[in-house]
Amino acid sequence: MHAMNDSLHPRLAAAVLARHLRAVPVTVLSGARQTGKSTLARSEGGSRRTVIDLDDLAVAGIAKRDPESLITGPLPITIDEVQRAPELLHAIKRVVDRKRVLGQFLLTGSANLLTTSKVSESLAGRASYLTLWPMTRREQQGLGRAGLWGELMAATDDAWPDLLAADKPGPEDWRAWARRGGFPTPALQLRRAEDRRIWLDGYIRTYLERDVRALSNIASLPDFRRLMRAAALRTGQLVNQAELGRDIGMPQPTVHRHLNLLETSYMLLRLPAFATNRTSRLIKTPKLYWADTAVALSLAGDPEPGGAHLESLILQDLLAWRDAQANRIDVCYWRASTGKEVDFIVEAGDRLLPIEVKATARPGANDALALQSFRQEYGKRSRPGLLLHTGTRTWWILPGVLATPWWRVV
Secondary structure, three states, rough: OOHOOOHHHHHHHHHHHHHHHHHHOOOEEEOHHHHHHHHHHHHHHHOEEEEOOOOOHHHHHHHHHHHHOOOOOOOEEEEEEEEHOHHHHHHHOOOOOHHOOOOOOOEEOOOOOOOOOOOOOOOOOOOEEEEEOOOOOOOOOOOOOOOOOHHHHHHHHHEHHHHHHOOOOOOOOHHHHHOOOOOHHHHOOOOOHHHHHHHHHHHHHHHHHHHHHHHOOOOHHHHHHHHHHHHHHOOOEEHHHHHHHHHHOOOOOHHHHHHHHHHHHHOOOEEEEEEHHHHHOOOOOEEEEOOOOOHHHHHOOOOOOOOHHHHHHHHHHHHHHHHHOOEEEEEEEEEOOHHHHHHEEEEOOOEEEEEEEEOOOOHHHHHHHHHHHHHHHHHHHHEEEEEEEEOOOEEEEEOEEEEEEEHHHO
């Protein structure tokens, strides 16, 4: 995101980043390339921070040969794309251990340092981690926030309709939102579909030819791109690695490794299944979503956006909101042995918010049955079910299930 957009399009994560910088010596801001990490880091840190950009090959070379020399200057320091020189992390650890100063280092990266095989130093006990997701719809509107999830969780059940009716952002075509995605450049600056396609093609090419190779030794980039396309065509579906491998002629271990790489670089995410036993969530089949719908559509051949893409948009908003909260919040999906499924479950403390997304303007009672089943199973822990649709009307479609347009919430 260019500087001219900073004041007009504030980021939800800005306040979170400020909290982290006040609390620990090292803050790691991660997210997919082009989500706006560098802009956020520089705007939050201000001119008082020394900036080291490892996208500059000459600087990256110095970081590998003599990492200490780069970070012996005036503190505090911001380091962009730190995964390009893991050697710096050991040097940072030594500096922090000699003299702990809150906010000493702000590191940005397009890969999750905690899961990157090339990074052996996690800065445990010295660093905090936060993720910058693609821009939410309300960030794109200049509101600097995600949807009304927190307000809904705080309000009484019967106050929900009035709360949603009082909200200002109006309707829009969700398909247009899916096509522009949440990366600042295509979402804010490129108005023509042709321009966005050119940008997305270049983004994917850069990711394949530069970022992937920097993170892992990939034998065949064309095979990796075929996997990306196959995964994009399975947005919102259960992850079946063996089936995915058969479809594209790739061994299951290779599929597993490539999906992990896509997740490490924040291109896709696997949504866990909800269960009251947290350990059991780890063995249930996750669902696959892309972090940005525009990238997913581009990889899939630019088809008409479908219901899975509307789900992805809602999920991305939920994740941005979740990561801005001080208290732990989990987002999962629910699937009963009977086959009934609820798209998203928000777990905040002992309260549960079930959310179903339907790409229809006229949902019927049958669309709310899974929400009702979930509420019956979890009783007083569950808030009313929320059925998000593409129409304009808000009403209690079944007892304990509120149907409302997606744009009244997100």
